[in-house]
Each structure stands twice: as structure tokens, then as C-alpha cells.
Amino acid sequence: MLKLAVMSDLHIGLAARAKDLCPEPPLTPRKHRAKYDAKTNASYRQMFIEFVSRERITADYLVLPGDLTNQARPQEVQLASEFVLQAADALGILHDKIIFAPGNHDVDWSMYDPSDHTGVRWGQRYETIGHANFHFRRIVDQGQGDVLSPPHFIVWDFPDLLAVGYNSASHDSPMPEDGAHHGLADPAHLDAIRAYLASIGPPDGRLRLFLVHHHPLDFAAPIPRTPDFSLMTNAEALLSLLHEGGFDLLIHGHRHHPRFETHSTATYPHLPVLCSGSFSVEIDTEWAGTIDNQFHLVEVTGRAGSENRITGTVTSWSNNRSKGWIPSEESTSGIHHIIPFGSYVMPNELDARLEPFIRQWLTTHDHILWQQVVEEFPDLKHLPLNSAISAFKRMADRLGRKSMYQTLKDLILY
Ligand SMILES: [Mn+2]
Incomplete structure (x- = not known):
């Protein structure tokens, strides 16, 4: 039995829904001040800690699929680092069992200079989240490879879990003419991951988890007639790679509307995919519909069937504005409270x-x-x-x- 706690898209900073997830902004500009002052909830973090203790929720790993911060400002990264450790403590998770993949919001563009073609400023965009003062640096140092520099993948080799993290936002740019903040499964990066997987041989029974920020599947709803420009480009190539590499589970973020489905292709029928929604962003109803923030617990209970696929359940809770953390319901939070996976019968x-x-x-x-x-x-x-x-x-x-x-x-x- 292995338990993964999942918190995605915290957006710590002005886009988070609560004051205690938002470092106080500078006194100017005024619109930032107003956005900060408008937040009424000052104890979102405490509410979560109390919920986890009350429900006696514990886990082995804390999985963070990106957009930990809103703009990767140093104060945001510091608060994210502190809160992530606080959440891990409440869940009984050791600090060296926290893993993350950066999102498009974990890039610090404050030093960006489009006229610099030397690559110096571009190379500095991950300096803040990767700074030695914050826990994310230690997470990166614990793995082999680096999500923050090419080819943007990392492997954490635990006794009971082989987790690969990939940075699907490595190409992202702050320039509006470069388009929406879609994800990218870069063919050169996929080749590097494929070569790594070939070097370690076939799956050995440990859980194989792939962690990435952007969504590889074009999920239906909640805005059916609006194209989703933020999807991961070249996603089918990534999914094929996961199938080839015998991955058991894919966890991603970015799309603030939660979802859990088993993905299939003709050659490989069963890859459970958790789209984690958002733990604490101020939900934009234009894009997400009327849904709430989410926390998930993935429990892997074993393996079954001729293909030895993992079995288990995904349990999800939503943060309701009046009731606090409650069991999710598909009608109001986009995901059922408990979803089993692992038996696939036509x-x-x-x-x-x-x-x-x-x-x-x-x-x-x-x-x-x-x-x-x-x-x-x-x-x-x-x-x-x-x-x-x-x-x-x-x-x-x-x-x-x-x-x-x-x-x-x-x-x-x-
Ligand atoms: Mn994102």
C-alpha cells in the first residue's frame, strides 16, 4: 500500500484565494494592494492542517504538479516552501518524500529582458524557485537530472516508487505574442527520457509515477465551445512514451478543473490519469465553471490482472466557501469523492x-x-x-x- 497526497496549482501569491497564501504585496501598485485586501480568508493553511488531523489523513509522498507560486517572486517561493513542509508534517510525510514538477507560473520573469539574446536572462528564470534557501532546491538535488534545466526531467529513485518529473513549461515565455501558456512535450526531451528508461530496464514492480504540470488530454467541459489553448502540445508522444516505459500513473495540474480517468491507446489499454485541479487558486469561473479547490489522496493497494496494473482509489475533498473541506461531489466539484481504479472490464x-x-x-x-x-x-x-x-x-x-x-x-x- 502506497499513499500519495496531491496538492496542485497552489498559486501562492496574489492569485491564491486566501490572505495567508499571499505574501503581503508592496504598497504600490495600488491594484495589487486592493487584490490583497479583498481576500477575506486569513486561515486557509490552518483550516487544511485541522482538516487533515481531524480526518486522520496520512500519506507516504507529497506530490506537487506545479504552479506552486503565482509569479515565483522570492516571497512567494518562501511561503510555498514553508507551507509545503507544514502540510507534509501534518500528513506525516518525510521531507525527502516531497516531489514536484514546475508549472508555467513557477518562472521568475522579473529579470527577463527580451533584448538579451545571449541566453543569460533566460537561464536565470528558475533561479528563484531553485534557490538554496527554499525546499524546492533540496527536492531537485535529491533526484537524478534536473527539471529546471535541459532536458528538463528528473528521476527520484525511492525503494517503493520510481517517479519521473518533467517540466512541460520549459519553453514558456512572458511575451504576449508567444501565445497562451500551453504545455510542450519537447521531442528532444522525450528522447532523453526514453534513453534514460532504456538504461534502467523494464519496470521492477515498484510504482512508476510520471509527474508533469500541463494536461495531455483535451478534457470535455466546462466551457464546451471554447478551444483549450493551454493543452500540452505533442502530448500523444508523451503518452506513448509512458506506455512504452510501463508507467502506472500520470499526475498533472494546470487545468483547475479536476478529473480522474483511465487513458487508453490501441497498444496499451490502461493508464490512470489524475488531473489534480487546484488546491488554492482563486477559481476563475470563466475557465473552470463552478467548481471548488481540491485535495486528493491516491491510494495504491496492489496489482491485479494479466497486465499487472495497479489497483486502488483516488479520494478527493473540496474546499467549500461555507463548509470548509468536504467530500467532493461530481456535480459541484467536478470529481467524485471516491473513485476506484484497476479493474477494467468491457x-x-x-x-x-x-x-x-x-x-x-x-x-x-x-x-x-x-x-x-x-x-x-x-x-x-x-x-x-x-x-x-x-x-x-x-x-x-x-x-x-x-x-x-x-x-x-x-x-x-x-
Ligand atoms: Mn499552470
């Missing part, structure tokens, strides 16, 4: 197994819960929740019944 096969059992069950009961199905077919414990919901819906249609769900625990056919 619909016809699933229906053929379920129908005789459910027909028989309903001769003596007026309803059946999904949990009762799982007691009969233990391998379905890790069937993704949306697969279970659609299986019950198909079965209800076929049997002239109804089905409904609120959470995994309440999924019912009656």
Missing part, C-alpha cells in the same frame, strides 16, 4: 457476469447496492465508479428498474 463482459446474479438477487430483495455486487465479485472492487454507474444504468433499463447514486457507497439499483 461492458458486454460485465453485463454477462452481472445480469444472472442481479436477476436472482432481486427475486428475494427489492434493491441491490453496488457494494453487494462487489461482495459477490471481489475483482470489481476496483472498477472505476463511472463504469459501475453505467453498468447499473444498463441493468436497470434491461430489468425495468431504476438506479441512482450519490457516492460510491450509495450506488443502488431498485
Whole structure:
């Protein structure tokens, strides 16, 4: 059993939703002051620490998929570094088990000079987040390679986890004419990662995690008619590489709307992908819809099936403005509270197994819960929740019944 706590897109600085995630801005310019003063919540950090202790949430690793800060100002990086360590302590995570991949906001453009073609200023853009005063430097020093310089990937080799972090924002620029802050899976970087993977040989049973900031998949909603310019370019090449390299799990950030789906290609069917949403950005409803900030716990419980895929659950909590940290609900936070993963059964096969059992069950009961199905077919414990919901819906249609769900625990056919 391995537990990963995931906090993404903290945006510590003026874009964070709370005063205590925002170093006080200089007295000028005035608009910054106003933005700071408008924040009413002064105890977001404390609220999280109390929530984690109250729910007794612990984890082995703290995973940070980027945009830790808003502008990589030294004060922001310092606050991010302090808070990340504070969160790790609350979760019982050792400081050397914190990993991160930088986002497009973790770049310090304050010294940027577009007229400097020597590469000096460009090379300084990661000096702040990588400064020796802050914990992120130690995270980088612990790995092999460097996310902050070419070819922008790093490997953390733990006894129970092989994690690769990649910087999908390494090409990013502050100049408006360079376009939106999309991600890039640079072919030269992918070649370097591929060569590294070839050198270490096939997976050895440890969890293989890939950590990156930008999203590689063009998720649907919440603004269906607006093109998503911030997607990762050349993402299919990255996904193929993950498939080839036997990665078990991909965790990313950038898109503030959370999501957890298993990705498939023709050659390789199952890669669970967690789009982490944002832990503490002031959500922009124009891009994200009405969703809340998120915290996730990925629990990997083992491996199953002929392909030895990982099994487990993703549990998500949302920060509701009036109620604080509460279990996520898909309708309001974009992600279910608990989503299992690891059993992948195609619909016809699933229906053929379920129908005789459910027909028989309903001769003596007026309803059946999904949990009762799982007691009969233990391998379905890790069937993704949306697969279970659609299986019950198909079965209800076929049997002239109804089905409904609120959470995994309440999924019912009656
Ligand atoms: Mn971002």
C-alpha cells in the first residue's frame, strides 16, 4: 500500500484565494494592494492542517504538479516552501518524500529582458524557485537530472516508487505574442527520457509515477465551445512514451478543473490519469465553471490482472466557501469523492457476469447496492465508479428498474 497526497496549482501569491497564501504585496501598485485586501480568508493553511488531523489523513509522498507560486517572486517561493513542509508534517510525510514538477507560473520573469539574446536572462528564470534557501532546491538535488534545466526531467529513485518529473513549461515565455501558456512535450526531451528508461530496464514492480504540470488530454467541459489553448502540445508522444516505459500513473495540474480517468491507446489499454485541479487558486469561473479547490489522496493497494496494473482509489475533498473541506461531489466539484481504479472490464463482459446474479438477487430483495455486487465479485472492487454507474444504468433499463447514486457507497439499483 502506497499513499500519495496531491496538492496542485497552489498559486501562492496574489492569485491564491486566501490572505495567508499571499505574501503581503508592496504598497504600490495600488491594484495589487486592493487584490490583497479583498481576500477575506486569513486561515486557509490552518483550516487544511485541522482538516487533515481531524480526518486522520496520512500519506507516504507529497506530490506537487506545479504552479506552486503565482509569479515565483522570492516571497512567494518562501511561503510555498514553508507551507509545503507544514502540510507534509501534518500528513506525516518525510521531507525527502516531497516531489514536484514546475508549472508555467513557477518562472521568475522579473529579470527577463527580451533584448538579451545571449541566453543569460533566460537561464536565470528558475533561479528563484531553485534557490538554496527554499525546499524546492533540496527536492531537485535529491533526484537524478534536473527539471529546471535541459532536458528538463528528473528521476527520484525511492525503494517503493520510481517517479519521473518533467517540466512541460520549459519553453514558456512572458511575451504576449508567444501565445497562451500551453504545455510542450519537447521531442528532444522525450528522447532523453526514453534513453534514460532504456538504461534502467523494464519496470521492477515498484510504482512508476510520471509527474508533469500541463494536461495531455483535451478534457470535455466546462466551457464546451471554447478551444483549450493551454493543452500540452505533442502530448500523444508523451503518452506513448509512458506506455512504452510501463508507467502506472500520470499526475498533472494546470487545468483547475479536476478529473480522474483511465487513458487508453490501441497498444496499451490502461493508464490512470489524475488531473489534480487546484488546491488554492482563486477559481476563475470563466475557465473552470463552478467548481471548488481540491485535495486528493491516491491510494495504491496492489496489482491485479494479466497486465499487472495497479489497483486502488483516488479520494478527493473540496474546499467549500461555507463548509470548509468536504467530500467532493461530481456535480459541484467536478470529481467524485471516491473513485476506484484497476479493474477494467468491457461492458458486454460485465453485463454477462452481472445480469444472472442481479436477476436472482432481486427475486428475494427489492434493491441491490453496488457494494453487494462487489461482495459477490471481489475483482470489481476496483472498477472505476463511472463504469459501475453505467453498468447499473444498463441493468436497470434491461430489468425495468431504476438506479441512482450519490457516492460510491450509495450506488443502488431498485
Ligand atoms: Mn499552470
